[in-house]
Amino acid sequence: MASVSRAMNGGSGVTAETSERIHAAASRLQYVPHAAARMLITRRSNTIGALLPDLYGEFFSELIRGIDLAARARGFHLLVSSSHDGAEEAAAAVRSMQGRVDGLLILSARVDAAFLRSNLPKSLPVVLINSAVNSTAHAVLNVDNFGGASAMVRHLLQAGHSSVAFIAGPKSNFDAQQRDQGYRTAMAKYAPNAPIHIVAGDFTEESGYRAGRELLAQRTRPRAVFAANDMMAVGCLTAFKEAGLRVPQDIALAGFDDIPVARYVTPPLTTVRIRIVELGRIALEHLVAQLDKADPAPASVQTLGCEIVVRDSCGAGTA
Amino acid sequence: MASVSRAMNGGSGVTAETSERIHAAASRLQYVPHAAARMLITRRSNTIGALLPDLYGEFFSELIRGIDLAARARGFHLLVSSSHDGAEEAAAAVRSMQGRVDGLLILSARVDAAFLRSNLPKSLPVVLINSAVNSTAHAVLNVDNFGGASAMVRHLLQAGHSSVAFIAGPKSNFDAQQRDQGYRTAMAKYAPNAPIHIVAGDFTEESGYRAGRELLAQRTRPRAVFAANDMMAVGCLTAFKEAGLRVPQDIALAGFDDIPVARYVTPPLTTVRIRIVELGRIALEHLVAQLDKADPAPASVQTLGCEIVVRDSCGAGTA
DNA sequence: GGCAGCAACGTAATCGTTTTCATGCAAGTT
DNA sequence: AACTTGCATGAAAACGATTACGTTGCTGCC
Known part of the structure; x- marks a missing residue:
């Protein structure tokens, strides 16, 4: 009736x-x-999809929490598809979400402009999180990796550490690239005479451990080490401890992300904090905004700031 | 056509x-x-819903990962609704999932038999995870909290610690209750003459810290302390360190859950590991099994085993 | 008192797929 | 050669909501 x-x-x-x-x-x-009947005629599912890579622990859960809270507050359901390693899988996931979702939140290193063009109907609103895609066709929400890394390097230099080495992340990773750039730029600006000193890593604890050993084996040891993420910093810390070095007296150490573990290692790790819940919330609200107004493409790019969290590992202790 | x-x-x-x-x-x-049209006629959404409480970090992400991987392997989508504190919210979430999902995975301390009866059409297949509900109407999948706690107490006693104190979790929490029972039972069995020594906690790091101080303030100090979860063990460790005690030489410490932090504190924490991904996977497969056969109620109760992870904090070091 | 106008409500079309049923064609059987 | 059998295909109903449209009945004005 x-x-x-x-x-x-x-x-x-x-x-x-x-x-x-x-x-x-x-x-x-x-x-x-009946939800299906309503969807059929309304052509709206009141559901948004989240496409996530196989990312680890805390970041994942915080992001989902941010998205979920914001979605429920606006009456949307959340369809999750995580753990996509390859572009293949991601494409399949996107296709199978077709028609079930009103919009899509995508966080994936593997997704580029070509992928989007060939796998998404251009009528589907999308917000890309932490993406290198610089398309004018989609909204993008990034973390200020560059600013955070720069600020950390500046902090380390101002704390009196004359030389700062950097443990890089995977070359293909967009976040890692930006953090690398932040390091280089800040070094050039605040310590133009200090050497740029970079060792390779891949964001894993193991690679941080290897990088730490590599740094100690070289003839000039840096005064401070800045790892591109916290897990590598933790691995690096283990290497330093094994070598009998005291942190921060003998060598300072800093990370990036502020994962919970950062507080619990000894000494607690100075790091760059990302407000992950906020990231998820903002991404969702951008998406919902696109849904409401039938504007074809807002194509905004927003960047979410980071903040430096000073703990004991960098020798400018809070206490 | x-x-x-x-x-x-x-x-x-x-x-x-x-x-x-x-x-x-x-x-x-x-x-x-068109997914909606198909859903309408088929009366199947190929989607399962996951109803989760506001739980923290690692546990959440691992559980979702387990569920998601298993769901995708079987061609199901995953609709997530997390961060439910009250029964109110959970009820609303359940109602709004009506008709969108073929089955429901529920992990929530607040959900009891009455809740299920009044909020769920009994035709909807459900698997309860870690639930105190002992209904014959729903499948239940629990973690062997009792067995894990017993085994840990036994391990501590056999490692030569004559007395073992227990830091309990929130009284209303089902997992906490079972771990408490495990402690009591193992003490009675393996050290009938040792005193039962329990201090209160609520699963937070802060409460673990307070419990640690309380233990030290009492006239007889236990040789070993078993915290009902890892976060409390970490807080307790801080209290011990502040008091100048060496762990494990002066006092042994163990936790429960094996969250990642357990490996990174100093000394690394002996704990009981739950295979969370496995938990999610098994739960989903039970649910799918219910969907396939139109059996009304399998009403099985399955328990997933734990394993003890021995690290340095209990004085029976691996190395 | 008659007619215009409006609000409340019901009828029916619609969405896109699945599924049942009928149709038609080809091959096999007697 | 006629009839049965079987299979590929198309036509049409069904799913359960939304919504445009038409009908009813009331109010109020002339």
Whole structure:
């Protein structure tokens, strides 16, 4: 019956008394409108999809939490598809989400402009998180990796460490590239005479350990080491401890991300904090904004700031 | 056209040649079947819902990963709704998932038998994870908190620690209750003459710290302390360090969960490991099994084992 | 009192797929 | 050669909501 629909959706053109009767009957019969039927005619699912790579622990859960909270606050459901290593898998995931979601949140290093063009109907609103894609066709939300890394390098230099080495992340990773750039730029600006000193890493604890040993084996040991993420910093810390070095007295250490572990290692790790819940929330709200106005492409690029968290590992201790 | 449907779903009754032509046309037009229309007639969404409480970091992400991987392997989508503190919110979430999901995975301390009865149509397959509900109407998948706790107490006693104190979790929490029982039972069995020594906690790091101080303030100090989860063990460790005690020489310490932090504190924490990814995977497969056979209620209760991870904090060091 | 106008409500079309049923064609059987 | 059998295919109903449109009945004005 048409009046039922009007009453249930709070529409106008129904007597208060009729609406009352309908609601009473609905709750008595435990009536719930059939989602599929509504989707079919409305062409809206009130669901947004999140496409995530196989990323680790804390970052993942915080991001989902941010997205989920914001989604529920706006009456949207959240369809998750995580753990995509290859572009293959991601493409399959995107296709199978077709039509089930009103919009898509994508966080994936493997997704580039070509991928988007060939796998997404251009009518589907998308927000890319931490993506190198610089398309004018999609909204992009990035973390200020560059600014965070620069600020950390500056902090280390100002704390009196004359030389700062950098443990890089995987070359293909966009975040890693930006952090690398931040290091180089800040070094050139604040310590133009100090050497640029970079060793390779791949964001794993193991690679941080190897990088730490490599640094100690070289003839000139840096005064401070800045790892492109916290896990590598933790691995590096192990290497330093094994070598009998004291942190921060003999060598300072800093990381990036502020994962929970950073607080618990000894000494606690100075790092760059990303407000992950916030990242998820903002991404979702951008997406919802796109849905509301039928504008084809806002194509905004927003950057979320980071903040430096000073703990004991860099020798400019809080206490 | 009917043949299109048959061809797309790999049904029989279509010539190879016709099927070929249809698939060619489909990919040329980038045709994707409309999910809602299919749901409407099929009465299946190929989606399962996960209802989760506001749980922290690693556990959450690992659980989702396990569920997601298993779901994708079986062609199901995953609709997530997390961060439910109250029964109110959980009820709303359940209702709004009505009809969008073929089955529900529920992990929530607040959900009891009455809740299920009043909020779920009994036709909807459900698997409860770590739930105190002992209903015969729903499948339940639990972690062997009791066995894990018993085994840890036994391990501590056999390592030569004559007395073992326990830092309990929140009274209302089902896991905490079972771990408490495990402690009591193992103490009675393996050290019938040693005192039962329990201090309160609530699973937070802060409460572990307070418990640690409380233990030290009492006139008889236990030889070993077993915290009902790792976060409390970490807090407790801080208290011990502040008091100048050496772990494990002066006092041994063990936790439960094996969260990543356990490996990184100094000394690394002996703990009970839960295979979380496995937990998620098994839960999902139980649910899917329910979907396939239209059996009304399997009502099975399965328990997933734990294993003890021995690190340095309990004085029975690996190395 | 009659007619215009408006609000409330019901009828029916619609969304895109699955599925049942009927149709037609080809081959096999007597 | 006629009839049965079987299979590929198309036509049409069904799923359950939304919504445009038409109908009813009331109010109020002339």
